[in-house]
Amino acid sequence: RREKEDGGRERRAREREERARARDKTKAKRAAISRRSPSPATSSSKSKRRRKRERAPSAEAAGQTHTANTTYFPSLESRLWFPFLLILVAIALAPPPAEIIRESSSIIEEISKVIPNGEALSLSPLAFVDKLASQWREFADANLTSSFETFYNLIVNEDKGTDSIRPGLAAAAMGVRKKYPIVIIPGATTTGLEIWKGKACAKAYFKQRLWGSMSMFSSLASMDSSCWLEHMKLNLTTGLDPEGIKVRPAEGLSNVEYFMPGFWIWAQIVESLSDIGYDTSDLYAHPYDWRLSPGRLEIRDGLLSRIKHTFEYSYEKHKKPACVLSHSYGDTLLRYFMSWVESDKGGKGGKGWVDKHIHRYVIIGGPMLGVPKVITAVTSGDTSDSIWLPDFAPYFTDRSILSKIGRAQWFRTMSSGSAMLPQGGEAIWGKASKAVDDTSANNNTAYSYGTFMCIRGDTKRFGRKAKKRDCVPLSVIDSIDLMFNRSGEETRKNFDIDEMHSAYSNLQVLGKKHRYKRTWGHALLEPLPQASKLKIYCFYGVGVPTERSYVYKYEEAGDRLNIDTSFDDPGMNIDNGIQYADGDGTVPLVSLGYMCVEGWRSKKLNPASVKVTTKEYVHDPMKLSLRGGPKASDHVNILGNREMITNILEIAGGLDVEGRIHSKIREMAEKVTRIETKSW
Numbered sequence: 001r002r003e004k005e006d007g008g009r010e011r012r013a014r015e016r017e018e019r020a021r022a023r024d025k026t027k028a029k030r031a032a033i034s035r036r037s038p039s040p041a042t043s044s045s046k047s048k049r050r051r052k053r054e055r056a057p058s059a060e061a062a063g064q065t066h067t068a069n070t071t072y073f074p075s076l077e078s079r080l081w082f083p084f085l086l087i088l089v090a091i092a093l094a095p096p097p098a099e100i101i102r103e104s105s106s107i108i109e110e111i112s113k114v115i116p117n118g119e120a121l122s123l124s125p126l127a128f129v130d131k132l133a134s135q136w137r138e139f140a141d142a143n144l145t146s147s148f149e150t151f152y153n154l155i156v157n158e159d160k161g162t163d164s165i166r167p168g169l170a171a172a173a174m175g176v177r178k179k180y181p182i183v184i185i186p187g188a189t190t191t192g193l194e195i196w197k198g199k200a201c202a203k204a205y206f207k208q209r210l211w212g213s214m215s216m217f218s219s220l221a222s223m224d225s226s227c228w229l230e231h232m233k234l235n236l237t238t239g240l241d242p243e244g245i246k247v248r249p250a251e252g253l254s255n256v257e258y259f260m261p262g263f264w265i266w267a268q269i270v271e272s273l274s275d276i277g278y279d280t281s282d283l284y285a286h287p288y289d290w291r292l293s294p295g296r297l298e299i300r301d302g303l304l305s306r307i308k309h310t311f312e313y314s315y316e317k318h319k320k321p322a323c324v325l326s327h328s329y330g331d332t333l334l335r336y337f338m339s340w341v342e343s344d345k346g347g348k349g350g351k352g353w354v355d356k357h358i359h360r361y362v363i364i365g366g367p368m369l370g371v372p373k374v375i376t377a378v379t380s381g382d383t384s385d386s387i388w389l390p391d392f393a394p395y396f397t398d399r400s401i402l403s404k405i406g407r408a409q410w411f412r413t414m415s416s417g418s419a420m421l422p423q424g425g426e427a428i429w430g431k432a433s434k435a436v437d438d439t440s441a442n443n444n445t446a447y448s449y450g451t452f453m454c455i456r457g458d459t460k461r462f463g464r465k466a467k468k469r470d471c472v473p474l475s476v477i478d479s480i481d482l483m484f485n486r487s488g489e490e491t492r493k494n495f496d497i498d499e500m501h502s503a504y505s506n507l508q509v510l511g512k513k514h515r516y517k518r519t520w521g522h523a524l525l526e527p528l529p530q531a532s533k534l535k536i537y538c539f540y541g542v543g544v545p546t547e548r549s550y551v552y553k554y555e556e557a558g559d560r561l562n563i564d565t566s567f568d569d570p571g572m573n574i575d576n577g578i579q580y581a582d583g584d585g586t587v588p589l590v591s592l593g594y595m596c597v598e599g600w601r602s603k604k605l606n607p608a609s610v611k612v613t614t615k616e617y618v619h620d621p622m623k624l625s626l627r628g629g630p631k632a633s634d635h636v637n638i639l640g641n642r643e644m645i646t647n648i649l650e651i652a653g654g655l656d657v658e659g660r661i662h663s664k665i666r667e668m669a670e671k672v673t674r675i676e677t678k679s680w
């Protein structure tokens with residue numbers, strides 16, 4: 001008790017001392033204020049503020065508890081200064097657009113006429129600056145405003161370039177109006193995929209995008225990479241959903257317009273279609289799960305039945321057939337649909353269904369004879385899109401998307417790959433030292449595109465000796481054999497491919513050992529429908545380096561087979577082990593154009609003599625545009641090509657479009673014909 005009383009006395013004494021010090025400070029402040037002699041007008045308000053501060057407890061009196069529980073919230077300025085600084089640095093370091101440079105150069109030239117060099121030398125620095133400024137102001141009003149607007153349009157609206165009017169408004173001004181309902185079938189990878197059911201590691205992502213939109217990046221960042229890949233893979237045995245996982249495509253027209261905010265896909269075409277009168281009542285889109293083959297899309301999602309219903313509903317409502325716009329894998333899907341819908345084993349629409357419901361069909365960048373990168377993706381998880389990524393296999397399991405084998409296993413579960421395997425065998429893709437798309441530099445050499453794969457390293461197990469290039473050459477047929485040997489029998493079954501030991505057709509669609517169980521969707525095997533009123537338009541880009549053949553390296557230790565990124569030969573268009581040819585950056589030219597200029601001229605594959613128009617667009621990108629600008633024609637960005645959009649509007653409005661060929665596709669097609677007749 002005595003100790004408590006003594007402690008209480010000491011505490012009260014300290015408190016008295018603190019109050020005395022506080023009173024002394026207050027008196028000192030009052031004395032200082034009185035010495036400053038404030039004006040009568042402000043003394044009352046200042047005294048009020050002073051009394052308010054005096055009534056407030058000081059930090060010392062309040063102790064440390066208050067300061068310890070205080071949270072610091074930075075001001076708006078302190079939070080914005082860093083991103084604002086980054087923007088300023090980016091603008092300062094960015095090269096000015098060519099238009100501004102030309103404008104500024106002309107202004108400086110005009111000013112130099114007003115201030116000759118001799119006069120400039122005679123003026124003092126200050127007088128010269130004054131005169132220069134006065135001359136600059138005269139030109140600024142007339143020129144700099146338009147230059148800034150040009151710069152602003154290039155940055156904010158860079159994909160439309162400096163032309164202020166979009167194709168839809170221009171077409172509307174010329175009197176183009178909608179005529180046929182439109183059905184859009186998008187391409188592979190451009191449709192967003194949402195998670196509807198998942199494992200414990202993905203419970204927090206219900207109905208969020210695993211593919212497409214910004215949520216894809218958030219899920220990749222917060223999910224374990226093996227968890228993300230587990231949900232993106234399909235069951236290798238069935239080709240459908242893995243147990244306990246359900247991933248579905250996002251629906252609606254908006255899902256095909258943008259892949260993510262700011263990254264358009266069909267948005268510019270949809271916007272221009274709206275300019276000539278279209279809206280959701282006559283503009284339909286069918287997003288789909290691009291991982292599945294057309295047959296499995298019908299089994300799991302009923303996609304083909306829903307597409308059939310769309311055409312029938314549209315015809316019932318508008319009393320006219322539709323115009324179809326397809327891109328990339330969407331072309332394979334639509335051609336599969338046209339065979340399915342009239343078949344008794346499919347949609348049971350009967351003969352003439354296509355002729356009644358589809359009047360015009362626009363194919364944009366269709367991989368009709370396949371894509372080489374499918375073979376490398378399934379074999380080793382490599383393509384030109386991912387070749388720059390390091391292989392994280394030593395650090396991650398084969399269940400991670402960051403390892404090559406993880407990516408390869410993902411591609412093997414995607415049955416859509418079967419529809420995009422290179423078709424036509426050696427007649428289309430070449431053999432050993434000869435291919436129809438060889439150039440003068442590599443024709444009849446060891447660097448022919450016909451050598452689809454050339455394998456270096458430990459080559460004994462391939463049963464052949466290395467040739468002139470110090471590698472074992474494989475044709476496209478040999479490469480497909482190798483792909484199935486390394487990926488396993490399950491992949492072959494998932495791709496709906498049977499073994500066969502005799503030539504399936506004179507073009508050897510897949511080779512002597514393989515054939516498709518069903519020919520629907522395969523351009524060299526399945527004829528176009530009996531639809532005499534149908535018109536087909538083949539639109540695609542040219543002039544873009546496109547992967548065509550590959551240099552591989554095999555390491556027996558670890559049984560590793562990967563693209564040899566150390567191999568370069570600029571003279572033969574080989575970079576990082578990939579040999580490039582003409583195409584649209586994804587699909588080689590021979591696959592884009594052969595069926596359009598030659599294959600569908602035969603009665604066997606075009607029994608109704610459907611009119612086919614081919615138009616090529618030369619890739620002419622703008623240097624300042626991230627997407628290439630209004631003349632870009634690579635595989636995806638061609639959907640923003642102004643000329644092509646204008647042609648689509650003309651077709652949708654009932655007008656016709658003339659064909660145009662820039663490439664050597666006709667010469668290639670002639671060589672294929674000579675191969676078939678054994679004359680090449």
